[in-house]
Amino acid sequence: METVKQKTIKEVYVWELPVRFYHWINALCIVVLSVTGYLIGRPPALQSAAEASFSYWFGWIRFIHFVAAFVFFFNFVLRTYWGFVGNKYAQWYNFIPLKKSQWEELFNVLKVDILQLTTKSIPSIGHNMLAGFTYFFTFLAFLLQSLTGFGLYAAMSDSWFPKLFSWIVPLLGGDLPARNFHHILMWFFIIFAMIHIYLVFYHDYIERNGLTSSMIGGWKFVKQDEDDKE
Amino acid sequence: MTKKKATIYEEIRAKGHSRRDFLKFCTTMSVMLGLETSGVTQITKALEKKHRIPVIWMHFQECTCCSESFIRSSHPIVADIVLDKISLDYTETLMAASGHQAEKSLHDTMEKYHGEYLLMVEGSIPAKDEAFCCIGGRSALEILKEVSEGAKAIIAWGNCASSGCVQAASPNPTGAQPVHKVIKGKPIINVQGCPPIAEVMAGVVVHLLAFERIPQLDSLGRPKAFYSRRVHDTCYRRPNYDAGLFVESFDDENAKRGYCLYKMGCRGPNTYNSCGVIKWNNGVSYPIQSGHPCIGCSEANFWDNGPFYQHLQSFPGFGIETTADKIGVGLGIATGAGIAAHAISTNIRKRKMLQKGLKENKTENK
Structure with missing residues (x-):
């Protein structure tokens, strides 16, 4: 049995409960929204002689999509709020590189982890800067997807809430371009998810810091000397 | 020679329609406009009292399908009311006058009814090269600017006048523009469609006649009664x-x-x-x-x-059959390949690092 005894290792509570809830609700919503969204855009061919009054499956698919969209949006709103009141790993400045040191870290991560020019690993307890900045773009995608989604939904709803978004549709030139935009952006989520999951595995494999399970329990293993750098 | 100006109702009667026909027409129109029952009375009263509105109907880059649609309206009064009675003072396609006479009629209307006449526009306006559409030696843009100046309101008939239609389709050789892009500061009603439905066209006209204000419009300038x-x-x-x-x-x-x-x-x-x-x-x-x-x-x-x-629309910049899904799948495969390459590279490049951790420890444990 291979064991590694790290004398200097320490456990840090990184992801607070709201952050973890946000993450998994968000993940579930994205899966549900992508699957139902794809089906709405490209329904399967069912050859049957049925009368329309006997079934409503496509209506249900759309219903699930709309419900998941509401959950997705308000979950995102709560996370944005938590970006101002949460701990230092959850704060908004983790996602927007404003300081020079943050840009340095960003390029460093690019060099070490993505291009693999050096063999060292980079210490970061919360999000590393490249990940954080990438999440910033996913937030933008969340926003755009919510805007176009609710904007399109507004036409078939009497509720005041989706109506708040209806201005986006004429801005994009009508329902069809808005719908197309919404559809194209879905692929951003799919490709992001692929890379995201891979990189979690990668970091856990290389750094052995319990990254994967940290999003369940909240705790990460950090080498003692890395902790006090911030 | 002073003659009392006839009301719209009187003109309709003079045309040979019965009062019964007139009331049917008012009812049909209020139904089309989505008005409540009292709307019928309002429209009836308005048409009984009001006089004709002078109308100038301009044709620019278009196929006349809006006019064609209009004259096929289900109610005969519709055609009468606009084409004869609300009266087209100028329209290239249907007027009897031609040449200098027609031009004179246009200018008379513009001067006499300045600020009162209704301008209806069918067709888009070439803005890049104005020479593509000229009438009487003047470009469409020039004419439109002059005529719209004294108009009370502008009705943009059809997709051409509302958003450019086929002439504005890529690559838009004439630089075709809809009315609202070239005329500012006037109320413009976009009666969309290629062509618009005849009853919708009539409904908009009747609304303007009866209520003397433009109908409620959506964010793209279309009357909500028909396009909501x-x-x-x-x-x-x-x-x-x-x-x-x-x-x-x-x-x-x-x-x-x-x-x-x-x-x-x-x-x-x-x-x-x-x-x-x-x-x-x-x-x-x-x-x-x-x-x-x-x-x-x-x-x-x-x-x-x-x-x-x-x-699904074709993705801009790719072939017409290429949808976002095809590109998405392609990108997904590319991403998967990238991930695989990265994973292999990780195990090669970082092999030392991964093994170092284990080795260090083994020596420590000894």
């Missing part, structure tokens, strides 16, 4: 959509059964119009009822949002 609902929401085939029953090809069993045309590229879910309610040719049918998907003719850029028979 999607063709999809009023489609009689809608239950098939909700049940997931779709036509897969034009000659299949599903097409025979009248299933939803969504997968045949139907633009009903993205198109705001009254086709499903008012229908065409005196309420006989509309494209979907006749088995053809909606092509979205009351939406901007509908020619470029193609292909018509494909639900």
